[in-house]
Amino acid sequence: MTTQEFTMRDQFALTTAELLDRDPRTALVLADIGAAQFPDAAAAHPDRVVNVGIREQLLIGVTGGLALTGMRPIAHTFASFLIERPFEQVKLDLNHQGVGAVLVSAAGSYDWPAGGRTHMAPGDVALLDTLPDWNVHVPGHPAEADLLLRHAVAAGDSLQYVRLSAQQNREARPIAPGRFLTVREGAGGVVLAVGPMLDAVLEATETLDVTVMYATTVRPFDAAGLRAAVGGRADVVVVEPYLAGTSEREVHRALEQLPHRVLGLGVPVAEHRHYGSMPEHLAAYGLDATGLHARIAAFLW
């Protein structure tokens, strides 16, 4: 990919600015990161675009307070500082208060490898799994990010997490929020590719007789869609762009009435003390097409 590529974060700025123009219930809360993307929106809506500075506990507290007054807040920063650092605020200022919000992260797992561990949060989705009622979207393309952001903001007062990535697929797919999409059909098991993992999964399985499903909403998990796809062979590989195994439990639940096997691939839990580029990290994690092919082929023999 090139640095000139139109990214999900670029799309987030366009979509959010439009939503702020259209819907007086919406508000955007920032903690410096991303603030430079919203100069026009901030000028047009000074009371609804709030940059609290580098204060992430306040970022979530303010988001909860806005929701308490009936607004539909959107909070944005890197996943490390949106979910991990203020996690108790997410639990108490949002869930426990019984209010909704849209949290939009960037740079979740390996988007900025040269930035190192401090700017990686591959455990974000697993952390949200410890709380009730979170809807989690992982778009794989800017057009999908647009659709899922609009869906998330319009979804009443629910809790929505949209995980944007610098890694993206070559083309957008005809996704529907909450549903898995069957991209390729085969007889030798199912590979579920989450968000930006799709292109590598398609390349890795080109020579394998497997069904490839595409997930851009992972919570709630489309258990019915997965069950319908497994057919006579309930062997499932989940390939996620965050902590390996995060959705394994969801697959087990979906298939609890069937004998089944599950392999969860994703970012390893071990800290990876290297810098470099995203392709280098994907290869090191076994998440490039070569690494995926070897592990998928060995599991779906």
Place this chain on the structure above:
Amino acid sequence: MTSETAHTPGRPAGPGWADLPHLMSVMTGDEKHSPAATSTLDALWVLYDRVLKVGPATVDAADRDRFLLSKGHGPMAYYAVLAAKGFFPVELLSSFGSYDSPLGHHPDRLLVPGAEIGSGSLGHGLPLAVGTALGLRAQGLDAPAVWVLVGDAEFDEGSNHEAVAFAGAYGLERLHVVVIDNSSATHGWNGGIAARFAGEGWSAATVDGRDHEELYRAFTAPHPGRPHVVVARVEPKD
């Protein structure tokens, strides 16, 4: 302490200031309460009796004043005042802490009529209050005041300092804080708590937290263009 009028003319007579110790004793089982148990009682009473524009009939009104109890530990005084003001029946107080009671040892806004937030973990109320003040302003609701009560030990939590600095810089005029200072912060606040707020551009007053007239004057002091803090000093925690 100054004496209180029996009740405001034109309002239905309910439990008053003199009844609060009894209402608390229904929860605590003690007829006499330690200063720590009642540290918030005077400030809460003056706010709900004379300052806050909110009552049982307006708990859902968009333009009500908001009071956020951030210091959710020891909420007996809060529950007693809410019951005295008719937010829920005084009979509920005896259920305090029991399985089906809405009145836990930390308040839950989804269970307690009149409670604006659930609290207990310290340092959450002030950031929520900042968001509430911003949300009201964004909706053109300039009249409602937002109040939050914190403790001097609770002020140790760094989240408060994020909120104090931001609210001062932002000039959030409708935001008000009352700090109940019973000298319980482990390392103290050298130079006083009010100075932390004043340094960030807040209007600040420090008063005797047992003197209702002093509290009332400080609560109602004008503070154009700035948020306002009242540090209410009470007896040191024993």
